[in-house]
Amino acid sequence: MTKKDHRLTTSWGAPVGDNQNSITAGSRGPTLIQDVHLLEKLAHFNRERIPERVVHAKxxxxxxxxxxxxxxxxxxxxxxxxxxxxxxxxxxxxxxxxxxxxxxxxxxxxxxxxxxxxxxxxxxxxxxxxxxxFFIRDAIKFPDFIHTQKRDPKTHLKNPNAVWDFWSLSPESLHQVTILMSDRGxxxxxxxxxxxxxxxxxxxxxxxxxxxxxxxxxxxxxxxxxxxxxxxxxxxxxxxxxxxxxxxxxxxxxxxxxxxxxxxxxxxxxxxxxxxxxxxxxxxxxxxxxxxxxxxxxxxxxxxxxxxxxxxxxxxxxxxxxxxxxxxxxxxxxxxxxxxxxxxxxxxxxxxxxxxxxxINGINNYQRDGSMRFDDNGGGSVYYEPNSYDGPKETPENKQAEYAVSGVAASTSYDHHDHYTQAGDLYRLMNKEERERLVSNIVAAMKPVEKEEIKLRQIRHFYKADPEYGTKVAEGLGLKVPTDEEVLA
CATH class of the missing domain: 2.40.180.10 (Catalase core domain)
Structure with a gap:
């Protein structure tokens, strides 16, 4: 077994003689650029944080x-x-x-x-x-949805107007919104x-x-x-x-x-x-x-x-x-x-x-190079495929199973647009206390919304899922359940 070396080293492995004092021109002189250990420590420190995840950061x-x-x-x-x-x-x-x-x-x-x-x-x-x-069912809406959950670009504050405006204009979100605002949120x-x-x-x-x-x-x-x-x-x-x-x-x-x-x-x-x-x-x-x-x-x-x-x-x-x-x-x-x-x-x-x-079974392919490639980069082995040099080959038995597809290439939505049945079923599965807490959470979250039309539009979605659901949210906000015509007006 190799004896453990307790010496502090630079990133290139050289022993560090002084890790407490930077090299200066005299005790009060400016720091010298020749202190490469200092420069390396500061430069590395500046880069210690990779970009955080856009979502799921914490x-x-x-x-x-x-x-x-x-x-x-x-x-x-x-x-x-x-x-x-x-x-x-x-x-x-x-x-x-x-x-x-x-x-x-x-x-x-x-x-x-x-x-x-x-x-x-x-x-x-x-x-x-x-x-x-989930809140949406097509990835093309994902950047917009996440923008509503992040900070307003002007105020740098969370924006309930954006949150509920998006949800009220995306009724497919109702099922997930009901879960999120319930106890399980x-x-x-x-x-x-x-x-x-x-x-x-x-x-x-x-x-x-x-x-x-x-x-x-x-x-x-x-x-x-x-x-x-x-x-x-x-x-x-x-x-x-x-x-x-x-x-x-x-x-x-x-x-x-x-x-x-x-x-x-x-x-x-x-x-x-x-x-x-x-x-x-x-x-x-x-x-x-x-x-x-x-x-x-x-x-x-x-x-x-x-x-x-x-x-x-x-x-x-x-x-x-x-x-x-x-x-x-x-x-x-x-x-x-x-x-x-x-x-x-x-x-x-x-x-x-x-x-x-x-x-755990290793990586065996023809991808090479790129930033921070820290293994042997494929060594001197063959680097393309097909080849005549016994490089790794495909295994046809591992192809993905086929399934039939048909249709016209176009921007299309799902055929089914019932966004209310399952959300309503979930509401009715809750006991009285759970429903009360759900409504209370929604009311508290919607009160800061400035535009009444957004609140009314969202209330109508709750009502379509279950009349009691929509009515209680409306009452909590001091509003009445609007008709379809009023929502569209």
Whole structure:
């Protein structure tokens, strides 16, 4: 074993003689530019922060494992799901969505739920939220939606006018808005919330047979949420409350776990199901497609270095393995590009080579060069394909399974425009106290909205979901439920 060298060095490995005093022209003279150790320290310090994520900037992460408890190989050939008892190492990052890197954990916001499985066939990322649906269903609206959640470019303050204006003009958001404004909008901890893949994905088995699938991570700790007043108090007193809770739980051996379950839909059902199964603003009824257990995720190790592991971790729903493919979900299709591209910008071209992102089975391709390429860059091996020099070759058995598509190339929306049924069903599932808190949260969030027409338009959406829902919000705002004609006037 090599004896540990305790000498402080520069970034190029040379021993540092003095790390307390810079080189100057005499004790009161100016600092000399020849103090390269000083220059290197300052230059590196200026660059210690990579750009924060545009969304999901604030987060916490942990390592763990996923263990299969039910054989579902009849549905997918993904090797990490191939046999009961099989364990796969994984890393998860929880996050808020809208806030900056230093924002509070206990705000009302969806939580990101991004899991990286280090499988023998490469990494598999499942990048979802703690909600089964989302605000929009087409990626072309995503930049506009996120702009409304960020700061106003003039005041640099959060802008409820923008938030509710966008939601009121995007009725597909109603289902997610109802979840967000409910008790589940502020989880008690990261440990006490569910996670969802949200989108529809496709599983394919060894025989080439495919099904549609949705992922549900059910917390084994039980669902717990925060009272709004306690959440506000914690935001001021301990803005890192969720981050601290997760770290301490794992450090104390209280390892959190989730049971992964899936819904399976035959491909042909997608043509006739009463809701478009690829619309991420909708859920599949569990009466129609019951939950099937897959396995258990356990978090048992904290990161050794937050920046190296949590901040530099990169996730994308396009990080797939054989046996798991995508669906025509319009929001998912946009994310397949946007996430990888965000990481190339934020972390760098070679972000997949970083230890936290590098697959355990290695990388074997013809991609070369780029900023911060820190491995052997392919060495002297062949660097193009096809070639006659025994370079890595494609494996046709790992092609994505086909599915039929048809139609005219045009800017089109989903065929189904029922944005109210599922939101209304959710409202009616709540007990009286839960509905009262939901309405109270909405009223408090909408009161600062300056334009009455925005409030009236949104009230009408609540009313269409459930008359009581809309009426109570209107009463809380001192308004009456408008007619369709009044909304359109």
């Amino acid at each position: 987060g916490a992460g942990a390592h763990g494992y996923f263990e299969v408890t039910n054989d579902l190989s009849k549905y997918t050939k993904a090797k990490f799901l191939s046999e009961v008892g099989k364990k796969t190492p994984m890393f998860i990052r929880f996050s808020t969505v809208a806030g900056e890197l230093g924002s509070a954990d206990t705000v009302r916001d969806p939580r990101g739920f991004a899991v990286k499985f280090y499988t023998e066939d490469g990494n598999y990322d499942l990048v979802g939220n703690n909600t089964p649906v 502020i989880p008690a901890t990261f440990r006490h919330m569910n996670g969802y893949g949200s989108h529809t994905f496709k599983w394919t088995n060894a025989e080439g047979e495919s099904v549609w699938v949705k992922y549900h991570f059910k917390t084994d700790q039980g669902i717990k949420n925060l009272d709004v007043n306690l959440a506000a108090k914690l935001a001021g007193e301990n803005p890192d409350y969720h981050t601290e809770d997760l770290y301490n739980a794992i450090e104390n051996g209280d390892y959190p776990s989730w049971t992964l379950k899936v819904q399976i839909m035959p491909l042909e059902d997608a043509e006739t199901y009463r809701f478009d199964p690829f619309d991420v603003t909708k859920v599949w009824s569990q009466k129609d497609y019951p939950l099937i257990e897959v396995g258990k995720m356990v978090l048992n190790r904290n990161p050794e270095n937050y920046f190296a592991e949590v901040e530099q971790a990169t996730f994308s729903p396009g990080t797939l393995v054989p046996g798991i493919d995508v669906s025509p979900d319009k929001m998912l299709q946009g994310r397949l590009f946007a996430y990888h591209d965000a990481h190339r910008y934020r972390v760098g071209t070679n972000h997949q080579l970083l230890p936290i992102n590098r697959p």
